[in-house]
Amino acid sequence: MAALGACACVALLAVVWFAAFHIGFFGHADQSIYQQFGDLHDHGHVESVAGWLVSWFNPDPYVYLVVAVLAVALLRRRPRSAFAVGAIVLGANVSTELLKHVAAAPRPGSLFAGGTSPLPPASWPSGHSTAVMSLVLAAVLAAPARLRPVVAALGATLAIAVGYSVLATGMHYPSDVLGGFLMAATWALAMVAALTRAERWGASPSTPSRARVSVRAALGAPGAVLLAALVLTAVVLISRPHDVVSYAQAHEAFVVGAVVIAALGLTLSTGVLLSVRR
Numbered sequence: 001m002a003a004l005g006a007c008a009c010v011a012l013l014a015v016v017w018f019a020a021f022h023i024g025f026f027g028h029a030d031q032s033i034y035q036q037f038g039d040l041h042d043h044g045h046v047e048s049v050a051g052w053l054v055s056w057f058n059p060d061p062y063v064y065l066v067v068a069v070l071a072v073a074l075l076r077r078r079p080r081s082a083f084a085v086g087a088i089v090l091g092a093n094v095s096t097e098l099l100k101h102v103a104a105a106p107r108p109g110s111l112f113a114g115g116t117s118p119l120p121p122a123s124w125p126s127g128h129s130t131a132v133m134s135l136v137l138a139a140v141l142a143a144p145a146r147l148r149p150v151v152a153a154l155g156a157t158l159a160i161a162v163g164y165s166v167l168a169t170g171m172h173y174p175s176d177v178l179g180g181f182l183m184a185a186t187w188a189l190a191m192v193a194a195l196t197r198a199e200r201w202g203a204s205p206s207t208p209s210r211a212r213v214s215v216r217a218a219l220g221a222p223g224a225v226l227l228a229a230l231v232l233t234a235v236v237l238i239s240r241p242h243d244v245v246s247y248a249q250a251h252e253a254f255v256v257g258a259v260v261i262a263a264l265g266l267t268l269s270t271g272v273l274l275s276v277r278r
Contacts, residue, residue, distance in 0.1 A: 002196060002275040006189035009268075013182040017103060017124065020175035027108035030173045033257030035111060037167035037174075050165035057131040057162060065135055073142040080198060084191040085138040092134035092187040096125050096180060107173065119173065126172040129180025132162040133265070137188035137272045141195075148273055156269035163261045174257045178264060185268040192275045 019026035040046045055061070066089050073082035100122040107124075109117030136155030143151040163177040 002189045002193035005271055005275060006186050006193060009182045009186040009189060013125075013179060013186065016175055016178050016182065020124065020173065021103075021105055021108075024108075026175075028110065029253060029256070030175050031108060031111040031117075032253035033174045034167060034170075034172075036254035037164070037257065038170055039254075040168045046168060050168040053162055053165045054128055054169060054171070057128045057135075062131055062135070066138075069135065069139045069142050072139075076142070076144065078142070080195055081142055084195055085142050088138045088141070088184070088187045088191050089131075089134045091191075092130050092184045093127065095187070096127055096130040096183050099125060099179075099183070100127070118170065123172060124176045125179030125183050126163075126166055126176035127180065128166050128171070129159070129163050129177045130183050131180075133159045133181045133184035133268065134187065136269060137184055140269065140272050141188070141192065141276055148276065152269040152273040156265045159269070160262050160265040163265065164258065167257070174261060177261055181261075181264055181268055185272065188272050189275060192272065 020030050021027070040050075056065070066085075069089075070082055070085050073079075073085050103124055104122040106121055107117035107119050109115050112118060136152075136159050139155055140148055140152045159181065163181070166172045166177060167174060
């Protein structure tokens, strides 16, 4: 299951790259979503919060977050999990930096002044999105089984918020965020597959198999996050229906981009959660 998931993520990564760089409709959508997230600059507090959130995934503070996740795995006496955490974080982030240069190309910019994109050629995938999602998925692997659904749900929420923030600060296109998420998930699922194979090799015939987190338990926490988001949306809609509807109609690309990023973030965290054996 995990190995197939990793292969699927690689395939989706290639699809996202090809669509963003070589299919006009998707390139246009990429720019539209980027521009409409950029409209949040008009709200100073949004830009400042987004910048603060993104800053946690710059190299210096990020190292301490990774060490904290590693410490959890080591305190649980799971050296293989600790190795996997390191491999996920290092592998995903190094792969993203390499891929940025391999895939570097002028970005579509037909919607911008002068027809030139404001982003540099080497901006896909997003490094910050890779960093947050790889940390989240590594934390799911390191956490005790009973806490994994909560870690996956809260982690997905954090990853989605950072994804929105790199768009709001003008650092990346949405396809960059999707690419970063998929790169992190590829490494996470590959390491889960490797751990599962290692456990099978090391287990004796009499060793009882360890059950994965049940589908019901795995979907419970992410489902709660989705429900909370829907409730919040409903409250805002009821309190200011005209403003919300008008904004959504004027920012259709923003709504689509936000939904796609959120859906991918929740899907990837839940998928890794379901694939972990212990």
